[in-house]
Amino acid sequence: MIRLMRLSRYVPWCLLAIVVLVVPLASSATTTSVNAPIVLKILTPRAGEAIHNNQDKITVGLLVLPGSVFQDGLRIRMRLDGKFRRRFWKRPFFTLNQVDRGKHTLQAALVTKNGHIVALSPVLVFYLWQASRLFHTTSIPLAGCRIGARDLPYPS
Incomplete structure (x- = not known):
């Protein structure tokens, strides 16, 4: 005791x-x-995707975790074919304008107001396909056949 x-x-x-x-x-x-690390990934367009668009535009969707990075003042800046675009975005979904046909590389960057890069996404390759009048034909040449384009099962 x-x-x-x-x-x-x-x-x-x-x-x-x-x-x-x-x-x-x-x-x-x-x-x-x-203070977990920032995750930045491009969801759309997908890697190797061929986008069919005649208006020189592509829709970009990003995965940004944590979602509070935009409240901290960070913004998104896109790098298309190795060159940064002038515009900044505060949302993970937006449209890139003036994209020519062909093969392109795309990368997203989270930047501060001073322009310092905080996070980078992996580089993504995609293709933009546009219709052309040069390749449009009204009839299909069939060598050695007696049927014409009107006889085919799909509309011309």
């Missing part, structure tokens, strides 16, 4: 030591999980 009374003198000091030493360690572990 006397030993327990002697030990009870140290209980407040032990509790104080736990509060001073252990609680800050636990709170620092939770703050590191809040």
Whole structure:
């Protein structure tokens, strides 16, 4: 009984030591999980996709995690064929204008207001296909056949 009374003198000091030493360690572990790395990935267009559009436009969709990066003042800047576009976006879905036909590379960057790059997405290759009058034919030449284009099962 006397030993327990002697030990009870140290209980407040032990509790104080736990509060001073252990609680800050636990709170620092939770703050590191809040500062998770930023994920930036291009969802549309997909890699190797051929986009059919005659208006020189493509729709871009991004995956940005965490979603609060736009509240922190970060913006999106796109790199098309190795050159950054002038415009900045504050949303993960937008349209790129003035894209010519052919093969293109696309990359997204999260930048600060000062222009410093925070995160980059992987480079993506896609193709823009446009219809042309040069390749449009009204009849299909069939060598050695007696049927014409009007006899085919699909409309011409």
